[in-house]
Amino acid sequence: MEFHVAVIAGDGIGPEIIREARKVLDKVGSTFGHTFHYEDLLMGGASIDVNGVPLTDETIERAKAADAVLMGSIGGNTSTSPWYQLPPNLRPEAGLLKIRKELKLFANVRPAYLYEELKAACPLRDEIIGDGFDLVIMRELTGGLYFGERGTTEENGVLTAKDTLTYNENEIRRIAVRAFDIAGKRRKKVTSVDKANVLDSSRLWRKVVEEVAKDYPDITLEHMLVDNCAMQLVRDPKQFDVILTENMFGDILSDEASMVTGSIGMLSSASLNETKFGLYEPSHGSAPDIAGQDLANPIATILSAAMMLRYSFDLDQEADSVEAAVKQVLAEGYRTGDIYSNGCIKVGTTQMGDEIAKRIQK
Ligand code: IPM
Numbered sequence: 001m002e003f004h005v006a007v008i009a010g011d012g013i014g015p016e017i018i019r020e021a022r023k024v025l026d027k028v029g030s031t032f033g034h035t036f037h038y039e040d041l042l043m044g045g046a047s048i049d050v051n052g053v054p055l056t057d058e059t060i061e062r063a064k065a066a067d068a069v070l071m072g073s074i075g076g077n078t079s080t081s082p083w084y085q086l087p088p089n090l091r092p093e094a095g096l097l098k099i100r101k102e103l104k105l106f107a108n109v110r111p112a113y114l115y116e117e118l119k120a121a122c123p124l125r126d127e128i129i130g131d132g133f134d135l136v137i138m139r140e141l142t143g144g145l146y147f148g149e150r151g152t153t154e155e156n157g158v159l160t161a162k163d164t165l166t167y168n169e170n171e172i173r174r175i176a177v178r179a180f181d182i183a184g185k186r187r188k189k190v191t192s193v194d195k196a197n198v199l200d201s202s203r204l205w206r207k208v209v210e211e212v213a214k215d216y217p218d219i220t221l222e223h224m225l226v227d228n229c230a231m232q233l234v235r236d237p238k239q240f241d242v243i244l245t246e247n248m249f250g251d252i253l254s255d256e257a258s259m260v261t262g263s264i265g266m267l268s269s270a271s272l273n274e275t276k277f278g279l280y281e282p283s284h285g286s287a288p289d290i291a292g293q294d295l296a297n298p299i300a301t302i303l304s305a306a307m308m309l310r311y312s313f314d315l316d317q318e319a320d321s322v323e324a325a326v327k328q329v330l331a332e333g334y335r336t337g338d339i340y341s342n343g344c345i346k347v348g349t350t351q352m353g354d355e356i357a358k359r360i361q362k
Pocket residue numbers: 075093096251283
């Protein structure tokens with residue numbers, strides 16, 4: 001089959017991790033008889049440098065026309081990069097938020113899985129890790145504080161800044177449905193995370209999630225306050241299957257969840273709309289400090305490409321082959337610096353991609 005993939009390499013380590021993901025996709029193509037056509041698109045700092053804005057309308061249209069979008073990472077060093085001298089709506093991150101909104105990518109799926117081979121990189125004690133853990137964060141991605149009304153005003157010489165957190169019941173319902181659907185294919189438990197002891201938006205969240213739960217009698221629903229969830233993720237991550245939460249809480253908890261797996265360099269993500277279309281990107285950022293040095297771990301991006309094969313292209317066997325190749329490479333001891341431990345074979349970005357591509361098989 002043929003697939004059109006819009007590729008946003010982005011900034012920092014983006015281009016090098018995307019290069020490795022494409023290498024692996026091409027190997028999948030030659031092994032299974034598919035052709036992936038890539039179209040390079042600019043977003044973030046790379047787009048600011050060329051177009052003066054982090055995302056153009058043309059890029060949005062081209063992304064929409066593709067079968068899926070594969071993204072590296074965007075943004076630079078916030079204290080030194082000239083991009084951060086620009087007004088907030090012209091900075092790299094504004095491009096990412098805009099494309100999420102324009103493509104209606106409301107459901108952000110972030111799996112956090114502890115590989116047996118990477119236990120040594122996990123910062124938790126052995127008795128907490130036990131047999132490992134395997135959870136998914138379902139983060140609402142196009143509402144809440146990220147997209148609410150905001151502004152800064154000055155009254156009588158006093159500056160006041162405001163951000164607003166708004167959700168309507170439809171926005172909550174559609175993400176909750178996604179979370180229950182995913183839980184149905186896993187261990188059948190949804191933990192809905194909110195701050196219902198303080199926020200109205202969280203009280204509505206809880207009410208709607210409970211309504212949705214009625215359609216899924218075989219799935220266990222529990223509610224957890226976000227501060228408790230932050231604690232439980234390091235106290236006992238095994239208790240979680242699917243964590244369902246709003247945009248900002250999901251942003252914070254997904255970084256935490258990734259760190260307990262040993263490295264944020266391992267974690268993939270998919271941002272989906274109501275159709276098969278999705279944008280696939282690693283959960284990590286652009287790491288400008290190590291860009292261009294062959295140090296970045298390309299695995300999160302490669303696993304994001306695997307999610308693209310599975311969710312947007314229905315190529316389950318192909319996605320399995322990528323995930324199996326990653327596991328095999330880890331089992332054989334290959335490690336980039338971020339997941340390195342004594343006795344392993346230290347490799348750079350390029351070799352990690354080569355080793356994974358080599359092990360793709362039918
Ligand atoms: C993420 C990132 C983004 C977010 C930034 C870059 C705007 O942290 O995808 O988690 O906050 O959503």
